[in-house]
Amino acid sequence: MKPSLQLKLSQHLALTPQLQQSIRLLQLSTIELEHELEKYLLDNPLLERAEEYPSLGAQQSDTSGDGSPEPNTADEQRESSSPEDEGWLDGQVTSFGSFASPEDDDGDSDYQDVQAATVSLREHLLWQLGLMTIPDRDRVLVRCLVEALDDDGYLTLSLEELAEAMPAELDIDPEELQIALKHLQYFDPTGVGARSAQECLSLQLATLPADPTCTLAQEIVRHHLELLANHDFPKLRKQTGCDDETLRAAHFLICSLNPRPGAAYASPDTRYITPDVVVRKVRGQWLVNVNADAFPRLRINSLYAQILSRQRGSGLAGQLQEARWLIRNVQQRFDTILRVAQAIVERQRQFLDHGEVAMRPLVLREIAEVLGLHESTISRVTTQKYMATPRGIFELKYFFGSHVSTDAGGACSATAIRALIRQMISAEEPNKPLSDSQISEVLGQQGIVVARRTIAKYREALSIPPVNLRKSI
Incomplete structure (x- = not known):
């Protein structure tokens, strides 16, 4: 066979170092990002933190449109400048058009640092x-x-x-x-x-004044605690010979005791969360802003930049490029988080207005199609990224969930169904709690078709005990 030369054209995706860095920064939480940036700041003398907040236009992102952010002046200026100009900017700072600084809203801050001194058991x-x-x-x-x-x-x-x-x-x-x-x-x-738990409760009852209620509570704790745990009140009445009123009082007294007396002195597993975005309602519109406390303010060191401008052959040129990449990738990270948060808020306005019962079904694919991103990118953005709202702080993935079909041909969010279950159980009669089948029937009357087994699964996810353990005297 005669040897020959052939020319072929093909396409393949190459993960450049800059792209790898962008992906890694995107999947980090805010705290992890801070730790990562500290490493870069130690290794790269050209990179430094800006001491002051960047001077930005007071532009807010309104989600009344299609969910995409409006261009900001800082971005347009950066795109119009050449790479060389960007490298030598004196005090270049990562900037973002949508900030929620601690001084917003008439100087009121939604977050306070709380410190408590703890003593071990x-x-x-x-x-x-x-x-x-x-x-x-x-x-x-x-x-x-x-x-x-x-x-x-x-x-x-x-x-x-x-x-x-x-x-x-x-x-x-x-x-x-x-x-x-x-x-x-x-x-x-x-x-x-x-x-044992019996001895712990008995020790606590022994410190209380002796009366019929306390005496019955001691007898139940020492000999019939399992019957009480199973809410087998008929058998308790039979074995103790008490009436309903005394048994009810003894039950209430036992429930008021602390079966874990040392837990109050245990070291708390504190988890600090810094919201990436903040949602506020202004003049009837839900606005999404990047949280200024979560956004790192980085810039090129002006002294080293001036040295490099005079000595093009300096060995710091590579570190300058790395610093510029990092600043761009941090900017892009928060740009993507903001876009995703805007799209979520646009679709979950009813939740912000009315609570969990108004949560609508939402999947990653829906947000990915709207923003023109891959589902894996949306998954990275919504994991360990948090949104502060008037209803609390939520992980972005909280707003996504499966759906259940309705009789009208629509869909109801699983989060909304769990909220309805919690509402019905909180309003039930203590002596006639609702079974999973009864809850399924009530939801069916509202047009929401949910099987009894699904109700049981949602109830267990809410840490709500079954009907026999919710029954009281």
């Missing part, structure tokens, strides 16, 4: 131990019991196991630990040091 108990006048040996044993408590304040090991775990030379007897446990169980919070 161990510290609280040892502080009380230090105030007691007891023998040193008992003090050591109480301290050992405190160290053995779990986060809820329970002693999960038996006294025999604790005695065996201690050094043999101490010759600890379980009876000594029993005395130390009695000391511990007098501490605040009441119920600490219990070895």
Whole structure:
């Protein structure tokens, strides 16, 4: 076969470093973005933060149109400038036309920094131990019991196991630990040091004044707690011989107790959220703005830019290009977030006006088609990106959900159905709670066809117990 040369034309998608960076920044949360930018700022001397807010036109994004943002003056000026001019701009700052700064709305801020000093359960108990006048040996044993408590304040090991775990030379007897446990169980919070839920509740009831209600509550806690948990009130009345009124009072008293006394001293798993966009209603229109606190203000260092303008062959040229890429990609990230948020608000106006019951069905594909983006891009934008509204702070993906068909041929959002279920259950009669079948029938009368199993799934997602556990006396 004779060798020959052939010329072929083909197309393929190449992920340039700039595109890879853009995709990576888009999928980061606001906090993750800040951490990522700190790395760039440390590695690139040409990149720095602007100390002041950028001077921008007070242009807001109105979602009364097709959901796409209007062009802003800063963007037009940047597009008309040459790359060389952009590189040497003195104090170039990432700018954005739609900001919600903390000084908006007559100087009122919607967010406040709250700081609270917390004391651990161990510290609280040892502080009380230090105030007691007891023998040193008992003090050591109480301290050992405190160290053995779990986060809820329970002693999960038996006294025999604790005695065996201690050094043999101490010759600890379980009876000594029993005395130390009695000391511990007098501490605040009441119920600490219990070895079971029954003992925890019983310790709390023991501190209350003795009356028929408290006596019945003690009997139920010690011998019939499982019947109470199952709401088997007829059997409770039969075994305790009480009337409905006394049983109702004892039930209310037990429910007022705290089965996790140490939980109040547990270190909270604090999760801080900075909204990416803020939604406000101004003169009857819902406006979407980028949150200025979430938008990083970056610029090219003017000193290094001047050096590079005189020394074209400097080794900093590559870092200058990287800094320019980063500024553009950060700008593009928030531009995309704002466009998606505008499109969401345009389609979920009824939710903003009336709440969850007015949420309409929405899928990623719908927003992708409107904005001319891929569904994967919409998925990245809506994950770990948050919108602050008068109804609260929501992740953007919260506004998307499946739908259920209606008799009229339309569709109802699963979020709206869950809200309707919550409303019906909150308004039900305590002694005649609604079953899943009854809820399905009520929704069917409103034209919303939902199977009983679907109702059960939505109810469980709302952490609402089944009908037998919601029934009261």
